[in-house]
Amino acid sequence: MPRFPVLGILGGGQLGRMTALAAIRMGVHVRTLAPQHEGPVAGLGETFVGDWTDPRVLAEFARGCDVVTVESEWAPAERCASVLEGSTRLFPTPESLMLVRDKGLQKRTLAGAGLPVPPFACCRTPDEAIDAARSFGFPVVLKRYRGSYDGYGNATARTDADVHAAWTDLADVDGLLVEAWVPFEQELSVLVARRPGGGAVTYPVAYTEQRDHRCHAVVVPAAVAASVADAASKLALQAAEAFGIVGMLGVELFLEPGGRVTVNELAPRPHNTGHYSIEGSHTSQFENHVRAVLDWPLGDPSLRDRCAVMVNVLGHRSGDTRVDAMAEALAIPGVAVHVYGKETVRPRRKMGHVTVTGSDPAEARSRAERAAELLIL
Amino acid sequence: MPRFPVLGILGGGQLGRMTALAAIRMGVHVRTLAPQHEGPVAGLGETFVGDWTDPRVLAEFARGCDVVTVESEWAPAERCASVLEGSTRLFPTPESLMLVRDKGLQKRTLAGAGLPVPPFACCRTPDEAIDAARSFGFPVVLKRYRGSYDGYGNATARTDADVHAAWTDLADVDGLLVEAWVPFEQELSVLVARRPGGGAVTYPVAYTEQRDHRCHAVVVPAAVAASVADAASKLALQAAEAFGIVGMLGVELFLEPGGRVTVNELAPRPHNTGHYSIEGSHTSQFENHVRAVLDWPLGDPSLRDRCAVMVNVLGHRSGDTRVDAMAEALAIPGVAVHVYGKETVRPRRKMGHVTVTGSDPAEARSRAERAAELLIL
Secondary structure, rough: OOOOHHHHHHHHHOHHHHEEEEHHOOOOOOEHHHHOOOOOOOOOOEEEEEEOOHHHHHHHHHOOOOOEOOOOOOHHHHHHHHHOOOOOOEEHHHHHHHHHHHHHHHHHHHHHHOOOOOEEEOOOOOHHHHHHHHHHHOOOEEEOOOOOOOOOOOEEEEOOHHHHHHHHHOOOOOOEEEEEOOOOOOOEEEEEEEEOOEEEEEOOOOOEEEEOOOEEEEOOOOOHHHHHHHHHHHHHHHHHHHHHOOOEEEEEEEEOOOOEEEEEEEEOOOOOOHHHHHEEEOOHHHHHHHHHHOOOOOOOOOOOOOOOEEEEOOOOOEOOOOOOOHHHHHOOOOOOOOOOOEEEEEOOOOEEEEEEEOHHHHHHHHHHHHHHHOOOO | OOOOOEEEEEEEEHHHHHHHHHHHHOOOOEEEEOOOOOOHHOEEEEEEEEOOOHHHHHHHHHHOOOOEOOOOOOOOHHHHHHHOOOOEEOOOHHHHHHHOOOOOHHHHEEEEEEOOOOOEEEEEEEHHHHHHHHHHHHOOOEEEOOEEEEEEEEEEOOOHHHHHHHHHHEEEEEEEEEEEOOOOOOOEEEEEEEOOOOEEEEOOOOEEEEEEEEEEEEEEEOOHHHHHHHHHHHHHHHHHHHHHOEEEEEEEEEEEOOOOOOOOOOOOOOHHOOOHHOOOOOOEEEEHHHHHHOOOOOOOOOOOOOEEEEEEEEEEOEEOOEEEEEEEEHHOEEEEEOOOOOOOOOOOOOEEEEEEOOOOHHHHHHHHHHHHHHOOO
């Protein structure tokens, strides 16, 4: 029998899709498991669709894989780990994922490892939250420990009454995380790829621009002082070590007034702020994720051009997907268009992205923005 | 229903695989048809396996495709064309393919369009071949009109007796093509992408090195005088126009002593000498093939770095494929490894390739050669 490495991916979204494309290029057999229709991974490798909390489904999926990885920190990695047979490994480990998934535990782990984080408190009651808010100063951000992302499960409170309202809306049995609101100058991101033995590479510091709590655009390298870039890179690498990450880690950071860099959140997987790396870097985050989990030498994360800009293509309506304006978008010089193959569109849903590399970030961004607007699905 | 473009590819080899990967990235649905096991396109889009000379198989395959293309000039395009329904188009057209497939007709079409070709004669008898050989001067190359490639179906004759022997071995009912042996200084290649309306882009001139009649290495740009590069590019574009090509055309050229450039052979599809373009060019030959046949604006064919080097990974034994040395190959900085997923290996079979981009062609080549040697399958 021919022997190609077999990589299992828990998840069927665009991160799985782009990871699969990178793996296939290197002759890696890809298998995905998603709870619903396979979506963006349809037609890529072997697609399993089934109840991924069912040990029998997981065991069948994982059988014969060299490595199983996840495209989301919410994938049931710990259930999968408990049914692995033979030499099949799972990266990132369930232990790493547990530390990241719970936002309170994540913050405590970061702080415990000596990483600078904005003031936070894990609160069990509205009164504790109000105490924390008063001690940090309003406004504060309240977050669910689990399942909050891209603005979902979060609320900003400016008054005691806001805290009470947020508590009613969001609080779980173990309460909420309360964070000081950070008057950041910029949001930054650093991607780290890390192998099982601890060898790691760090991507250049990225400037990330959010709109309505979603990543809108990423510009690499971020226009920050060398000392800031240096601090950001070091923090990201320390975070990867503190959480024992294997694979990609996206580290979201705040650049605070005065040049202080603090850690906002971690994502233990390829990250939206690293999509530019497919064209922009010598080795993309997706290829390095595959290389890392298979324990292969990591590739060069440096930029191929002076800069790279990525703009997300988000949905603006609900219905069946239509890609009407490819010709118009591709008529803009130098745009690389990625369409994720999602069959239905919803407002704010991530449908694709556009990358432009070049020498002038403003000019590259203008082209990427125009193409992304044309492609709005 | 969601509406993504549907691209059908007749063929299931590595050219189909790399075309499919480029198409999928842009949200194009890919469907392939191959006569045997799907091989390198296994797990990429919808794979049809069946008798591709059967009109019913072809009709089922083509139904719902926006465009059908080929990964080989030998795919039964004309049979497919005759069963197309609705608005489905087929590029390159069967007419273009017919002109290319028959090596005699190809040479006559080139010469008829005023393109410089080495002396040739379409011979019906051994005596005609010997007359041609004496008029050109020995040695000459005898080629079957159809089905000759990579040294198969060809013979070099140095004497009348060689001509007779080659005739016995190779001649078809319509005889053989006899070509003057060209004492070339270099073999060059130029890739052209051309849209239905005639818009076209031309890739930089590539130096191609054959070993044992197979492409071994490609270095881009070729180290030739600007006048030579200019002549080669113009010839390639003229050839694409003369044959009415839609999609990619690979134009193999001879650089003869004194700086004359002549056309050797055409391949109306993505070409082995353009594999470097995946990492080396702003837009790869595979993406531009997809864009061309879908009549989308073509992407920038220029190099992203000063140079790109591609080395083929050929089989050296017979048996099941093993990919043992990925870690060793990937430890060499800057190598991009492509493994085609073929389940069995044979001596000289194309199993993958390695690309290195950089500023120094000799240094890039040395890294690519080392990686390719490690990967020998």
